Structure formats: structure tokens, C-alpha cells
Amino acid sequence: MAKLHEAQGKTLLREHGIRTPEGALASTPEEARQVAQELSRPVVVKGQAWVTGRADRDLIRFAADPENAQMAASEILGRLVAGQPVEQVLVEEQVDCEREFYAGVIIDDQAQSPLLIFSSMGGTGIETIARSHPERIVRQHINVKDGLPGYEARNLVRSLDIHGKLLVGLGNLLASLYESASAYDARSAEINPIALTRDGKLLALDCRMTIDDNAAYRHPDLGIEVAREYDRPPTRLERIAWQVEAGDYRGTFYFIQMEYDYAHGDGVIGFHGAGGGGSMMSMDAVINRGYKLANFVDTSGNPPASKVYRAARIILNQGPIDGYFASGSGVASQEQFHSARGLVKAFMEEPLTVPAVLRLGGNAEQRAIAIIERAQAEIPAPVEAYGKDDSPEKCAERLDFLISSYSPPAERPTGRFPPDAAEPYQFSTITGGTVTLDHAACRRCDSKICLDTCIPQILSLEENVPVLNISREQAHKGGCIECLACQVECYFEGNRGGSVLLPIEGL
Ligand code: SF4
Numbered sequence: 001m002a003k004l005h006e007a008q009g010k011t012l013l014r015e016h017g018i019r020t021p022e023g024a025l026a027s028t029p030e031e032a033r034q035v036a037q038e039l040s041r042p043v044v045v046k047g048q049a050w051v052t053g054r055a056d057r058d059l060i061r062f063a064a065d066p067e068n069a070q071m072a073a074s075e076i077l078g079r080l081v082a083g084q085p086v087e088q089v090l091v092e093e094q095v096d097c098e099r100e101f102y103a104g105v106i107i108d109d110q111a112q113s114p115l116l117i118f119s120s121m122g123g124t125g126i127e128t129i130a131r132s133h134p135e136r137i138v139r140q141h142i143n144v145k146d147g148l149p150g151y152e153a154r155n156l157v158r159s160l161d162i163h164g165k166l167l168v169g170l171g172n173l174l175a176s177l178y179e180s181a182s183a184y185d186a187r188s189a190e191i192n193p194i195a196l197t198r199d200g201k202l203l204a205l206d207c208r209m210t211i212d213d214n215a216a217y218r219h220p221d222l223g224i225e226v227a228r229e230y231d232r233p234p235t236r237l238e239r240i241a242w243q244v245e246a247g248d249y250r251g252t253f254y255f256i257q258m259e260y261d262y263a264h265g266d267g268v269i270g271f272h273g274a275g276g277g278g279s280m281m282s283m284d285a286v287i288n289r290g291y292k293l294a295n296f297v298d299t300s301g302n303p304p305a306s307k308v309y310r311a312a313r314i315i316l317n318q319g320p321i322d323g324y325f326a327s328g329s330g331v332a333s334q335e336q337f338h339s340a341r342g343l344v345k346a347f348m349e350e351p352l353t354v355p356a357v358l359r360l361g362g363n364a365e366q367r368a369i370a371i372i373e374r375a376q377a378e379i380p381a382p383v384e385a386y387g388k389d390d391s392p393e394k395c396a397e398r399l400d401f402l403i404s405s406y407s408p409p410a411e412r413p414t415g416r417f418p419p420d421a422a423e424p425y426q427f428s429t430i431t432g433g434t435v436t437l438d439h440a441a442c443r444r445c446d447s448k449i450c451l452d453t454c455i456p457q458i459l460s461l462e463e464n465v466p467v468l469n470i471s472r473e474q475a476h477k478g479g480c481i482e483c484l485a486c487q488v489e490c491y492f493e494g495n496r497g498g499s500v501l502l503p504i505e506g507l
Pocket residue numbers: 437438441442443445446447448449450451465466486489490491493494495496497498
């Protein structure tokens with residue numbers, strides 16, 4: 001679920017007729033001062049961060065005049081919240097509030113319909129209020145075909161003993177909130193609090209909205225860069241990972257950073273999972289040994305070797321990690337030798353300079369383990385591979401041992417790549433990669449291992465060199481599945497004439 005900042009959510013509410021306090025965003029303390037000056041009344045300065053409890057984090061300040069608004073903004077802007085600097089503050093008029101309410105629309109997955117929630121109390125600690133005063137909260141599922149007619153919204157408000165003008169105003173507000181949530185495919189849209197001012201106006205003082213990841217493409221105006229559930233703007237590497245995932249429909253690649261500011265020796269692990277449950281057990285296994293996780297990655301659902309390669313490169317490009325732990329379900333149905341080839345290519349090219357333990361349990365795991373073990377001499381740091389019979393705990397123990405007994409090289413080693421091609425035969429792949437077969441090396445190659453190991457069998461021998469047996473266009477459209485055999489198998493069993501260049505934009 002992609003989260004929206006408060007200011008963005010309020011814009012959507014205003015589009016649907018819900019009033020919000022007057023104000024504007026500011027990116028500098030001077031701008032904050034200017035907004036306060038234009039409002040010429042006391043203001044509240046609110047750091048725009050995707051976190052709850054902003055008041056407790058001192059991200060909300062009250063200022064009686066423009067000077068104080070400027071000072072408050074200077075103390076909030078740039079502060080790190082969940083690893084990201086606060087880039088904007090919302091400067092709004094202070095509101096003379098007589099009473100507060102809460103309203104929310106959330107998607108109830110179990111009931112498969114939106115659920116409208118309204119409370120005659122609102123403000124900080126709404127969760128506690130819900131527990132201590134359940135009689136002050138009402139809920140109603142909404143039939144998406146009919147929407148939320150005004151009379152139904154009013155009936156809901158009336159059930160909390162609210163009458164007269166306030167009943168009409170709150171009923172209209174609830175109907176508008178539902179319209180706005182529905183128009184933007186919101187998974188949740190909450191206003192807390194709705195303020196009733198002393199002069200009888202209803203204003204949305206704060207709001208939180210999350211948009212359904214699968215619908216984010218329908219709302220380019222929202223500028224959602226990465227349709228994933230983050231509590232902060234995506235990091236540089238998360239943006240890069242998202243581009244990898246967005247450009248490749250095969251399997252999944254989920255990447256999120258957890259630690260941002262660390263050094264060698266902090267006990268931070270680059271984590272590479274495959275499958276949710278097994279990944280959780282595997283993360284627990286390293287955390288129980290006192291390690292922290294730099295990231296969470298999931299490459300599952302039968303991803304191609306190229307996707308696993310790109311995921312591994314991104315994991316290794318974080319801050320300095322002390323180890324690499326790949327461990328997933330243990331009984332993956334995907335053929336694990338694809339993952340093994342992706343990891344070997346990444347570990348050789350980057351190259352890997354910290355110990356790695358790879359638990360590649362699942363289909364064809366013995367072949368996967370053999371691919372890793374064959375590459376050990378070409379990877380600067382120790383790498384061990386295990387299968388489904390080796391528990392996450394055992395693998396974590398091995399990683400712990402390797403880390404404690406490992407001394408990194410004084411100088412960073414260079415990556416290992418196949419030599420430059422003297423007589424390149426090339427074609428492009430579906431994710432913008434390039435396969436190169438150096439026909440000069442191929443002529444001298446006895447094994448021609450690429451022919452047998454190319455999974456879709458798109459290579460044939462012609463005049464003693466491998467060439468495509470499909471058109472270049474077919475190869476580009478996915479005929480070449482980027483299994484990396486013509487690089488990895490060729491490097492170890494052939495004459496090093498094959499290579500697959502897989503760009504990662506922004507890395
Ligand atoms: S294995 Fe390598 S060197 Fe041998 S024919 Fe294939 S690509 Fe060329």
C-alpha cells in the first residue's frame with residue numbers, strides 16, 4: 001500500500017468538498033515564515049513524514065507568529081525520521097476546536113467490501129478510545145455498487161445521538177470521504193481528528209491515506225514512485241530495485257532497507273529470502289544470533305537467474321554489511337540452479353567480500369549447491385551452500401562462524417568477468433541485457449557446454465560456433481530467458497566466450 005503525505009491526502013479531500021485548515025507546504029524555514037505571514041494568525045508547523053505519533057516525535061509545533069514558525073520549521077526540516085530526512089512542513093492556521101470526531105474508510109478483506117468507521121470522539125489515542133468507549137464507535141460495510149448514499153451516512157451519525165446541523169454536516173463529510181477513497185482506490189482513508197470549530201465549521205485537521213499498490217498506475221497525478229508499503233519515501237536502492245521489478249514480470253523481487261547507517265563490525269547482514277514463511281524463520285535465525293538485517297529481499301515465484309543476480313547486486317551495494325544470508329522456504333518449487341547461477345555471477349562481478357551462506361533448499365538443490373561450490377575459488381570471500389535438510393539455525397550458525405573467523409582483504413579485490421570478445425556474436429534480452437558469444441573463443445572450445453545447458457535450447461551449432469536458432473527479435477521478446485548458463489557454465493566448463501551483460505539502471 002502506497003502511503004500519501006498528509007498534505008497530499010488533504011488535497012484529495014478538498015477535491016471532494018471536505019474543508020481543511022488554510023495553509024501551504026514549505027520546504028525551507030523562510031518559506032514557512034512566509035506562509036505564516038500570509039496567514040497572519042497563529043499557525044501549526046507539521047513535519048511531513050509517513051509515520052504515526054508525529055506529536056510524540058516532536059514533528060508538530062505550534063507557533064504564535066512568523067518568526068516562531070520559521071524557527072519550528074528549521075528544527076523539523078532535515079531531521080531523520082525512519083532513516084529519511086523530513087523535506088517539507090505543512091504550515092496551517094491553528095483551529096479553535098470545540099469537539100473532535102474520527103472517520104475512516106478501510107478495505108475489509110474478509111468481508112470483501114469497504115468498511116466505514118465513525119466515532120463521536122477523535123484525536124490522539126483513537127485506538128485507546130476505541131477500546132475504552134466502544135459505544136462511541138459505529139461501523140458499516142458499504143455496498144460498492146450503491147456507494148454511500150447521504151441518508152445512510154446520516155443514519156450512521158444519528159446512531160451516535162448526533163442531530164441537527166451537525167448531523168447533516170458530518171453525514172455529508174462521511175459521504176465525501178467515501179467518494180474520495182473510492183475515486184483514488186484507497187485501501188484506507190482516515191481523518192483524525194475532524195474538528196468542529198467554535199464557529200460551527202467541520203475541518204479535517206489530519207488525514208492518512210494509503211493507495212492500493214495494484215491501482216497506483218491509474219493515478220499518475222499522485223506521483224507514487226514505488227507502489228510498496230513504506231513508512232517513508234523509498235531509498236535510492238529501493239527505487240533501483242523497483243525499476244528491476246517493474247521491468248520484469250517473471251517471479252517477484254521485493255526489496256526493502258531496514259538499517260541505513262552502519263559500518264563494518266556492526267553485525268549487519270544482507271538478507272536474501274525466497275518465500276515468506278521460510279524467510280521469516282531464516283531472519284529469526286540470524287537475529288537470534290545477535291545480528292541485524294540491512295534489508296529484506298524476496299526473490300520467489302520462479303524468478304529468472306537475471307532477477308536473482310540483480311537482487312544480489314543491490315543487496316551488496318548497501319552500506320558495508322558483515323555477511324550475506326540467503327535462505328527461504330527450503331522446499332522451493334523453483335529450480336534452484338537458476339538462483340545459484342544468479343548468485344555466482346553477482347558474487348564474482350561485484351565481487352563478494354563478506355562471508356555468505358546460501359540455503360538453496362528445493363527443486364534441483366543438489367545441482368544448485370554444486371554450482372555454488374564450483375565457483376568458490378573464484379569468489380574472494382568464503383561461500384557455503386546448503387539444502388533443505390539443513391535448518392536455518394544451522395546455516396545461521398555457519399554464517400556466524402564464518403564472520404567471526406574472517407578477515408576481509410586489505411584492498412578491495414576486482415571483479416571477475418569473462419574476457420572481452422574478439423569476435424562478438426550478440427543479441428539483446430527482454431530486460432535490456434546483452435548476450436555475447438565470442439566466436440573466436442567458441443571455435444577453440446571443446447565442451448560447447450552452452451548448447452546443452454541453455455534451458456530453452458535456443459542455441460545451435462553452425463560452423464563450429466553457437467548461434468541462435470530463433471530470430472533475434474524472438475530472443476529479445478523472451479525467447480532468451482536469461483538463465484545465465486552461457487556465462488556461468490561457459491566460465492567454468494567452456495572456453496569463457498559467453499557473457500550476459502545485465503544493466504541495473506542507477507546502480
Ligand atoms: S561454452 Fe562458451 S566458449 Fe564454448 S561454445 Fe559456448 S559460449 Fe562459446
